[in-house]
Structures are given as C-alpha cells and as structure tokens.
C-alpha cells in the first residue's frame with residue numbers, strides 16, 4: 001500500500017488579516033458553506049473504492065476551516081473515513097482561529113476523530129493583534145486553548161509570528177513566555193513577511209519594523225526561550241515536546257505524496273505537482289463533473305529526477321536531521337562559519353545556519 005497524506009483547504013476567514021496574502025476570503029454565507037462542503041465530499045467520494053492507499057495524516061487548513069462549523073467538518077471527515085483506509089493513529093489536524101470554535105464545537109470535533117488542533121495565537125499583545133486585524137485578543141486565545149484541553153485535544157499547536165510591527169524583543173519574549181505557560185505540545189514560529197498588496201504593506205511607513213539584525217535577535221531569543229523550556233527545534237520554524245513533531249508537515253519535508261481537496265489545494269503525487277482551481281465557484285462546478293483524474297487538475301508539473309533531488313536537499317535541510325549529501329559537495333565556508341555540521345553522510349544546519357538557509361541552499365544548488 002502507498003502512504004498518502006490528505007490536505008483539505010477551506011478558503012474562508014472571519015476577517016482578512018492585514019498581512020495575509022493567502023488565498024482566503026471573508027466573504028461567505030451559510031448557503032456557500034453548504035455547497036462548498038458538498039463539493040469537498042464529492043471530490044473525496046471520487047476516491048471511494050481506491051484500495052492502494054494508506055492515509056497517514058489528514059490536515060484541514062485554510063483560510064480558517066472552523067468557519068465551516070463543527071457539523072460540516074464532521075461530515076467531510078466522515079467521507080474521508082468512508083473513502084480511504086486510515087492508518088492506525090493517523091494524525092488528523094484542524095486549524096482554528098480562537099473566535100471560531102466553542103467548547104461544545106471542540107467536543108464534537110474531538111469525538112468525530114480530529115486529534116490535533118492548530119491554533120493561531122500570533123502575539124499575546126492586544127495592540128499588535130488589533131493592528132494585524134486579527135479577530136481575537138490574547139485572552140480569547142487562552143480561553144480557546146483551555147477549552148481545547150478540556151475537550152480532549154491533548155496535541156495542540158500554536159502559531160506565533162516574530163518581527164511584528166511595533167514589537168521589540170521584550171514584546172516577543174512576553175508572547176513566548178505566555179505561550180510556554182500553557183505548554184502546547186507544538187509551536188510554529190514565522191517571521192512576518194511583508195507581502196505586496198496587503199494593507200500592512202501599503203501602510204508600512206506608519207509602523208516600526210525591526211531591522212535585519214533585530215529580526216535575527218528576535219529569532220535567537222525565541223529559539224533560546226523554547227529550547228530552555230524543553231522544546232526541540234526539529235525544523236526551521238517548528239518546535240515540539242518529545243514525540244509531538246507534526247507528522248503531516250514532516251511528510252511534506254520528506255516528500256510523502258499528498259492529495260489536496262478544495263479550491264486552490266495543491267497535490268504532489270507520483271512525481272507530479274498539480275492544483276485544483278483557485279476559485280470556489282469553478283472548483284465546486286468541477287466536482288459536479290466528476291473530479292477524479294490528476295489530469296483534470298491545473299498547473300500540472302512533472303518533476304524531473306534532477307529536480308526531485310534538488311527538492312529533497314532543499315526540504316530536508318529544513319529539518320534538524322539534515323540532508324543526505326556527499327561531503328565533497330558541501331562548500332567549506334558552511335562549516336567555517338558555524339552554519340552546518342556533517343555526520344553520518346548528512347549535512348545539518350545549526351541554528352545560525354537555519355537563519356541563512358536560503359543562502360546555503362543557493363550555494364548547494366550551484
């Protein structure tokens with residue numbers, strides 16, 4: 001049987017965050033959520049009877065999947081269970097925004113089989129959350145986290161952003177410390193990326209952003225705080241308590257095949273990458289026509305052997321375990337500058353190396 005991961009994209013949000021350039025929209029109503037749910041189920045049912053796959057993880061991301069509501073999400077998960085064989089202990093993750101789930105919702109979702117929750121905290125400073133147009137406060141996040149725990153979600157990830165406008169190292173340390181108090185099993189950290197066309201980009205002169213060295217210091221500070229609290233830094237942006245590394249994300253970095261469901265969802269299958277239409281109406285209509293074959297998808301791209309090897313190196317260098325690469329192919333400057341170590345035929349990046357990973361990958365690809 002072939003290992004397979006499933007990704008479900010829900011491109012709806014409560015409001016649009018000021019920094020967000022993802023495919024997501026705050027414009028939806030109940031009939032649209034109903035018809036989108038039916039489309040997700042139809043696309044899933046296209047796989048009914050396919051016996052060659054063993055699903056190792058399912059990930060509902062977005063957007064904000066919990067905008068669909070617990071009952072619609074449970075219907076989609078039921079379809080997954082009906083149409084695919086799930087591995088014992090398969091990780092089933094649901095992304096959520098603190099204001100979009102109640103304790104009762106969380107109980108329903110946990111009972112239905114969701115076993116991992118990924119919550120967006122981003123910052124514990126309310127003025128920053130307002131500036132980012134996040135629809136929740138720090139205390140909303142804490143309440144949601146506690147509700148998740150009570151509802152039986154033992155495995156919770158929290159997202160944090162560093163290099164935020166008007167935030168210095170002190171403000172970041174405050175957010176990290178508040179988060180550590182809650183002891184989530186997994187923490188993802190991202191440096192803010194200012195994307196053209198977003199409100200934050202358009203108004204960037206109004207805010208103070210850390211300079212490059214300030215951004216580096218923030219990254220080092222949060223790495224240290226998390227390490228000192230028992231989190232292992234197993235991937236550039238990800239930290240976990242022992243045994244709680246994210247299986248789905250690790251699968252992406254190890255090039256496990258995955259199928260994407262929903263509008264604008266990407267797939268990687270048998271050395272091809274392809275995606276569904278990035279438009280809710282076009283996607284929904286397509287599922288009515290029998291949305292089965294990878295040849296029906298858009299932007300299909302065949303990966304050559306050389307590209308596959310490059311991808312393998314690029315993706316595995318994100319992980320603490322590093323990439324399998326011959327020592328003579330590694331420029332010595334990577335070791336001389338303390339950015340990498342070599343052991344058992346693998347090059348691993350140090351924390352310093354993680355900070356300049358793009359430059360190192362560029363060097364290795366030349």
Ligand code: SF4
Nearest residue numbers: 013016017020024063
């Ligand atoms: S919740 Fe996520 S996807 Fe939605 S607007 Fe904010 S950053 Fe974008």
